[in-house]
Amino acid sequence: MKDLKVFKFGGASVRDAAGVRNVAAIIASKKTGPLIVVVSAMGKTTDALEKVVRAHAEGSNRVEEYLTDVKNAHYKICSELFDEGDPIFDSINDTFVEIEWVLDEEPHDNYDFMYDQIVSVGELVSTKIVAAYLNKAGSKTEWVDARDIIRTDNLYREAWVQWDETIANAKKT
Numbered sequence: 001m002k003d004l005k006v007f008k009f010g011g012a013s014v015r016d017a018a019g020v021r022n023v024a025a026i027i028a029s030k031k032t033g034p035l036i037v038v039v040s041a042m043g044k045t046t047d048a049l050e051k052v053v054r055a056h057a058e059g060s061n062r063v064e065e066y067l068t069d070v071k072n073a074h075y076k077i078c079s080e081l082f083d084e085g086d087p088i089f090d091s092i093n094d095t096f097v098e099i100e101w102v103l104d105e106e107p108h109d110n111y112d113f114m115y116d117q118i119v120s121v122g123e124l125v126s127t128k129i130v131a132a133y134l135n136k137a138g139s140k141t142e143w144v145d146a147r148d149i150i151r152t153d154n155l156y157r158e159a160w161v162q163w164d165e166t167i168a169n170a171k172k173t
Helices: 017-030 045-058 063-081 087-104 111-119 121-136 163-172
Strands: 005-009 035-039
Touching: 005 017, 017 035, 017 063, 017 121, 035 121, 045 063, 045 087, 045 111, 045 121, 063 087, 063 121, 087 111, 087 121, 111 121
Parallel strands: 005 035
Antiparallel strands: none
């Protein structure tokens, strides 16, 4: 695609509902053709999820408390952007279940594997929220799970992109 633009928004730019609204305004003002939007985890979500990983690895009884804090921060943002009952609430709840599945198991022997399984959910949730808000704001958006496109090796936290497979997946998508 000749005129494809890519916008990348860091966590600070989507740390709250006002930030998400601002991202939507920027996209609406700049969209003149195909656009890919990449969004980081919201605000300090990565730090908060790292705390969940550490607590789980250490067998702390505060794991659920830390995860609840992360969830509540995201639900608060959603409550400021969407009406009660909007499908985004179920969508992000379902995404947080991915963390709960990891936490239901004994801590994994490979800390880096566990880290990747938990911390990556921050980006999934933020991208779902931003995509849903873009649609609500009138910018037709399709959320795409990056895990369906980007392929890496299994060097957790240090993974290398497998470019041939990733490019093939991107072209197909």
